[in-house]
Amino acid sequence: MIPFRAGPSRLALVVLTAAALAACASRPRPMGPVATEGGPPPPPPSHYSPAPPTGEVTENQESGAPVPGSARDFVINAGDVVYFDFDSYTLRDDARPVLESQAGWLRRYPGVHVRIEGNCDERGTREYNFALGARRANAVREFLVGRGLSPGRIETISYGKERPVDPGTGEEAMAHDRNARTAVTEGAR
Amino acid sequence: MRLRGLILTLAALLLPVLATAEIVVNVDQGATAPLPIAVPAFGGSPIGAQIAPVITADLASSGLFRPLDTTTFPDRGLDVNTQPQFDLWKAISAQALVTGQVVSEADGRLRVDFRLWDTYAGEQLLGLQFTSTPENWRRVAHKIADAVYQKLTGEKGYFDTRVVFVAESGTKVKPVRRLEIMDQDGANPSYLTDGSYLVFTPRFSESSQKITYMALRPTGSTIYLLDIETTRQEALGHFPGMVFAPRFSPDGRKVAFSAEKAGNTDIFVMDLASHATTRLTTDPAIDTSPSFSPDAGQIVFNSDRGGSPQLYVMNADGSGARRISFGAGRYTTPVWSPDGKFIAFTKQTGDEFHIGVMRPDGSDERLLTTSYLDEGPSWAPNGRVIMFFRQARGGRPKLWTVDVTGRVTRPSPFPLAASDPAWSPLLN
Numbered sequence: 001m002i003p004f005r006a007g008p009s010r011l012a013l014v015v016l017t018a019a020a021l022a023a024c025a026s027r028p029r030p031m032g033p034v035a036t037e038g039g040p041p042p043p044p045p046s047h048y049s050p051a052p053p054t055g056e057v058t059e060n061q062e063s064g065a066p067v068p069g070s071a072r073d074f075v076i077n078a079g080d081v082v083y084f085d086f087d088s089y090t091l092r093d094d095a096r097p098v099l100e101s102q103a104g105w106l107r108r109y110p111g112v113h114v115r116i117e118g119n120c121d122e123r124g125t126r127e128y129n130f131a132l133g134a135r136r137a138n139a140v141r142e143f144l145v146g147r148g149l150s151p152g153r154i155e156t157i158s159y160g161k162e163r164p165v166d167p168g169t170g171e172e173a174m175a176h177d178r179n180a181r182t183a184v185t186e187g188a189r
Numbered sequence: 190m191r192l193r194g195l196i197l198t199l200a201a202l203l204l205p206v207l208a209t210a211e212i213v214v215n216v217d218q219g220a221t222a223p224l225p226i227a228v229p230a231f232g233g234s235p236i237g238a239q240i241a242p243v244i245t246a247d248l249a250s251s252g253l254f255r256p257l258d259t260t261t262f263p264d265r266g267l268d269v270n271t272q273p274q275f276d277l278w279k280a281i282s283a284q285a286l287v288t289g290q291v292v293s294e295a296d297g298r299l300r301v302d303f304r305l306w307d308t309y310a311g312e313q314l315l316g317l318q319f320t321s322t323p324e325n326w327r328r329v330a331h332k333i334a335d336a337v338y339q340k341l342t343g344e345k346g347y348f349d350t351r352v353v354f355v356a357e358s359g360t361k362v363k364p365v366r367r368l369e370i371m372d373q374d375g376a377n378p379s380y381l382t383d384g385s386y387l388v389f390t391p392r393f394s395e396s397s398q399k400i401t402y403m404a405l406r407p408t409g410s411t412i413y414l415l416d417i418e419t420t421r422q423e424a425l426g427h428f429p430g431m432v433f434a435p436r437f438s439p440d441g442r443k444v445a446f447s448a449e450k451a452g453n454t455d456i457f458v459m460d461l462a463s464h465a466t467t468r469l470t471t472d473p474a475i476d477t478s479p480s481f482s483p484d485a486g487q488i489v490f491n492s493d494r495g496g497s498p499q500l501y502v503m504n505a506d507g508s509g510a511r512r513i514s515f516g517a518g519r520y521t522t523p524v525w526s527p528d529g530k531f532i533a534f535t536k537q538t539g540d541e542f543h544i545g546v547m548r549p550d551g552s553d554e555r556l557l558t559t560s561y562l563d564e565g566p567s568w569a570p571n572g573r574v575i576m577f578f579r580q581a582r583g584g585r586p587k588l589w590t591v592d593v594t595g596r597v598t599r600p601s602p603f604p605l606a607a608s609d610p611a612w613s614p615l616l617n
Contacts, residue, residue: 087497089452115407122562123537123540124519124521124537125521125522125535125537125564125565126389126390126522126564126565126608126609127390127433127434127447127477127478127491127521127522128475128477128478128491128493128498128521128522130410130431130433130434130447130449130454130477131431131433131447131449131454131475131477132475134430134431134449134452134454135452135475137452138451138452139452141452142451142452155409156430156452157407157408157409157410157431158431158449159405162364162366162387162389162405163362163364164361164362165362166362167360167361167362169582169583
């Protein structure tokens with residue numbers, strides 16, 4: 001598995017990701033205890049970020065290498081999102097390298113605090129999805145704590161299905177929406 | 190709309206009643222042949238011309254009545270205190286007729302008289318008089334519709350009620366969610382929150398003056414108790430993780446809700462006077478969406494302790510949990526009907542969603558609706574109608590109603606994007 005490394009631009013990172021996934025796809029993945037509704041699970045999505053609304057200036061629009069220890073550095077070089085299968089909160093194989101990378105980054109910058117946001121696709125009801133999103137956020141939290149990070153640095157929140165990252169309605173959009181995003185809340189450069 | 194200041198006095202308007210009523214509307218079969226009914230404009234004050242259409246819309250929305258076209262009405266200048274010419278109304282096939290008048294009293298209040306007639310039997314079935322402040326004329330119309338509905342079906346009405354819901358705006362990825370309250374026919378909408386934070390799943394208390402709901406901010410979630418008249422609200426305690434799915438107990442003294450800790454969601458109950466909180470479920474499954482039985486002795490809830498989301502019933506103290514849903518599919522959002530007879534729910538089968546009902550023991554499951562996304566049933570206080578929200582693929586959610594036989598499915602008159610409706614008890 002090709003680990004994520006710092007690239008000169010986000011475009012380069014995306015290309016690297018696709019290549020890494022292609023390499024994984026040639027090895028059989030162990031099937032976890034996941035309830036899926038018939039058919040094979042969809043391929044793991046590449047990192048998806050919606051274009052920011054016009055008028056809003058976000059860090060992602062800055063050019064040049066990110067400042068080490070900044071939130072943008074975390075997003076670009078550690079990777080802030082992992083994805084889940086339908087109705088599942090089990091960490092997938094493609095999530096683990098991202099979370100290892102997050103853990104490594106957070107160990108390097110011990111003053112940084114994060115909030116893990118758990119999200120769901122819209123093919124479920126509102127309250128159950130708040131609970132499922134909380135499970136996903138907690139799965140990431142447990143992984144990071146297991147890598148030695150202090151629980152006091154990590155909060156969790158669930159948005160259920162209420163804040164999809166992808167406004168589409170096809171299978172690919174749903175796959176993007178089933179995620180846990182680690183957001184830097186304080187202590188970053 | 191203020192509930193204070195509505196003064197209702199009911200007085201029976203007496204005319205000799207010659208025989209027992211012959212028209213009866215069967216609530217289970219009536220939608221197949223709705224009863225033709227005529228509601229001409231009430232006489233007197235100009236408000237009379239506004240009251241009649243509100244009554245008509247209420248009765249039509251039940252699916253059990255077919256209000257006739259006012260342009261075909263034969264008898265203009267009706268006086269509520271004289272007997273109608275029944276032959277003229279029979280000639281347009283009206284089986285029931287409502288006549289009325291509105292008078293402004295010296296103190297500014299409205300006095301509304303109405304009579305319900307059986308045209309074929311040629312007799313009065315009902316006569317009542319209401320007195321109200323002028324701004325509450327719509328409530329008088331709803332009370333008249335309720336009285337007509339009850340007289341003809343034998344069931345209590347549900348028209349003098351309100352609905353609190355989540356008004357949805359913004360975009361899918363940057364949503365705006367505000368609590369809003371309206372009359373059940375879509376009139377008098379009014380916001381209860383300002384949209385600066387997300388809001389979900391409001392529920393009325395039995396007094397209909399208090400609401401509980403979940404607020405979601407980037408820092409976390411809070412359950413609030415909101416007083417509708419003052420719009421003052423207080424947080425329901427402080428919890429380390431997510432809190433959601435709040436509902437009042439039938440007597441309004443407790444709130445059941447879900448609280449999450451380290452990824453595990455369980456059901457709790459808080460006593461509002463003492464703030465004592467009791468944990469009702471303890472297993473590592475998702476346990477959420479509690480709903481009390483009307484006698485407060487049991488709670489139906491949603492759990493995936495068996496591997497997928499299903500419905501369970503437990504005693505109100507948390508003991509004796511047993512599964513009641515057994516069909517193929519995922520069951521969520523259970524709601525116990527006010528008369529105790531049914532549990533409504535959302536069911537997902539493949540890529541379709543349904544609103545359904547079953548008996549509290551799980552028997553007699555019937556699916557009432559089907560669409561890309563139907564969700565979140567709420568019962569009208571008479572247990573005959575359910576409001577829910579429906580969303581087409583790629584669309585915005587809208588409020589809909591379906592009756593418990595499944596025969597009458599209609600969009601709510603409220604036109605804007607909305608979700609999570611909660612139906613109030615009958616007002617006053």
